[in-house]
Amino acid sequence: MDKRFQRVKVQETNTEARYERGLVGDILHTLKGNRLAMLCVVILVIITLMAILAPLSPYDPDAQDYMAILQPPSSEHWFGTDELGRDYFTRALYGGRISLTVGFLSMLLSVTIGTLIGTFSGYMGGKVDTLLMRFTDLFMSVPSMMLMVVINAIFPPKLYSVIIILGLFEWCQVARITRAETLALKQRDYVIAAKHLGASHKRIIFKHIIPNMSSSIIVAGSLAVARAILTESALSFLGLGVQLPKASWGTMLQSAQMYMTDVPTLAVFPGVFIMLTVFSFNILGDALRVALEPKMIK
């Protein structure tokens, strides 16, 4: 029995400490305690910086040099050159810009849609809730990747349409998480108090419920970026995602497929970037989930 009391006490002190730190402080605290997660943040910062600072590269990503095609990595061209003699390292940097943009924007879209649907569904309860959750389940069991392939096969994809399609197919998990949280939050005293004080539904949802789920939303967002980047790269690889002349990492791999026998390095680099980015977002998301979810505190 003593042990159990102790556990409750530890939990209480933990909760208090977290309250004092605030959300951002809490995230930083988590990262300090988890070396692998910290490493992932560093990797992500480096990859993002590289993408942002891509114009600093001495090469133009589209400048073709027919005297130097398909060269192996050298001190001049760090990743070698592609089939048109373009500097592959510079192209990978610019590819990162597109992959990360697609990942982030579609995550914002899917998290927004998911949060709105989930919160609304959980808050309303009853028939609306049942109906919306049925709809979400239905959407979840649809093989989304295939439908994306079909849509993109029929309507030539543009950068923005890829972002929108990814966003529209990825919101279900966020909706489920936020709905569950809303169901719990709406029973809280402060929400009930706000209701009795005459706060409008809109105010309760946006001021009291959504801000209190921010940690879950951040976790879901991190995992959603990982999924979006992975799906985008697969679509682009099949030639159904980001189209040339714009090249994401997936598009680069599509062109690299033709030179697999002669210049395998072309296939290696963009894939390593995708893997590192997705890996980091996945680890980060899970590390934050363990740290931010109160029940997981041991």
Next chain:
Amino acid sequence: MKKYIVKRVIGLIPLLLVVSIFSFLILQAAPGSPIDNYMQPGMTEEQIEALKEEYGLNGSIAEQYWYWLKHVLQGDMGTSISKNRPVTELIAERLPATVSLMGASLLISIVCSIPLGLIAGLHKDRPMDKVISTITYFGISIPPFWIAMISVIIFAIKLRWFPTGGMHSLDVESTADTLWHMVLPACVLSLNHTAVYTKYIRSNTISQLEEDYVVTAVSKGTNKNIILFRHVLKNCLLPIITLIGMNIAGLVCGSFIIENIFSWPGIGRLCMEAVGGRDYPVIMGYTMFSCLILIVGNLVADALYAVADPRIREGMGRK
């Protein structure tokens, strides 16, 4: 149990309907009218009208959808534009290849993930667990098409252990040859799922080990292996069946990509050829069929779960 399965079948009908409506609308929105495929130059207005009548293309969208759905339900998914053969026939021809690839990769995933998950769960937070967990994170994060390319480069081009693609060597028709061709695609396809299952079994093992019945067994001095294999493993495996059912969508999408990289002659490859040739009836047929695989897979998983779980099996038997 019958009742349970019937209930599940009814629950899956809306999914098929939604996908069919979606497929139909896409077909409608595609550039060019479907009638263009059947028209020949120099046809008169009346002839075109007659054609529309024949293919059910006159009337409102709802009517057209009904006509199309009726045909799909009868197993008629239209005729391929580029190959001039019934879509159903084309799919039936390619289906065994896809199903065997999926089956093989599922088998690999299950065989690999159970020991990995158990070991990781038993060694929670110790180096062994950390290594396995990190590997699973890589398994989830690696783009399957990329690992396919890399494995082709390493195992097929450099080491020449396996063929780069296809299902048979020229003029060879033996099971061993097919299996040999299947090794790379099946392994690559299973990677992602192995990681997902391992993660799941690990967390399940951890939570099962904390259960009271394990504590009781330990305090009674039961052999550790008996606890592990008789009790924990049994309770871990049950939910895996559901998980497999849920992951069939991933398997369908994954095989689409893998078939295309390894030129595996399955329905995914068929669809990609159709995408290249703008062969809409085949694309739609593929979409509908993949959903069917998904639904059948889910049903099988549910039925297995019902058979394995006494709560459902007997609960339904009593009623």
